[in-house]
Amino acid sequence: MPRKRTKAYSPEIYKKIDSFRLFDDTFMSKVFDGQKEETALLLQIILDDSAIKVISVHAQVEIKNLQGRSVRLDIKARNSKGVIFAVEVQRADSGAIPKRARQISSLIDANSLKASQDFDKLPETYVIFITEHDVLKKGEPIYHIDRVIRETDELFGDMEHIIYVNGEIDDDTELGLLMRDFHCTQAKDMHFSLLAKRVKYFKETQRGRDAMCAIVEQYADEKVREEVLRANRQALLKGFRSGLTKKMAKTMYPKVKDTDIDELYQEAKKPTRSRRPVKRS
DSSP: OOOOOOOOOOHHHHHHHHHOOTTSHHHHHHHHTTOHHHHHHHHHHHHTOTTOOEEEEEEEEEEOOTTSOOEEEEEEEEETTOOEEEEEEESSGGGGOHHHHHHHHHHHHHTTOOTTOOGGGOOOEEEEEEESSOTTOSOOSEEEEOOEETTTTEEOOOOEEEEEEETTOOSSSHHHHHHHHHHOSSGGGOSOHHHHHHHHHHHHSHHHHHHHHHHHHHHHHHHHHHHHHHHHHHHHHHHHHTTOOHHHHHHHOTTSOHHHHHHHHHHHTSOOOOOOOOOOO
């Protein structure tokens, strides 16, 4: 039986893969996706706890918010004790602002309980930002953020934790060596062999490189789709509210995906709440 030929990708895509580091979220997510041992190693070093055992890990997980903005996590993992870890790599400081950490924590909580469950069933959570720069600008290799009672300086005990890892650190501690690995573009330069093996697969084997090419191509397509939708969103909503049909919209806006037009049409047709006049005495 003849061997199936792999798809030919452009040299630019292969060049992009060669330049990837673990600080690139597209690459990092693929390296850790479904990899329990690799993710456990990452968490063990960051949390300084060699006993962490990961039982599930998924990449590019979207947590829905029906009332507002949803979030997409680079990694969502759970350990054997039910603790949830949300890991984000950020090259830009703006992607790791404190209120983003707050939003991620709140959405994890909102999606962790069923309607009949008590609040004490909320899992312990960690939101971990691995940032290329020292976002908090205090010169520390790692920052641990927990709620405290200010009057007594005691932990509040809500089991919600936020951690920032400073990617600028460069020392011979395990955390420093991990951050060096995050800066590497080649597996041979990495310290942790478990991570180097995964990086080598996606950069140096044909099957791994093809898998990354497909993801890069899909990611680029999604970015184009987002830009097209952003550019035409308001015009479409206004048109639908003025009588524009979906069929007409799909003819007038051929670059907007049909599924996006369908969703915008439904959004435009939702009834708006009219404000009641204020009664004056």
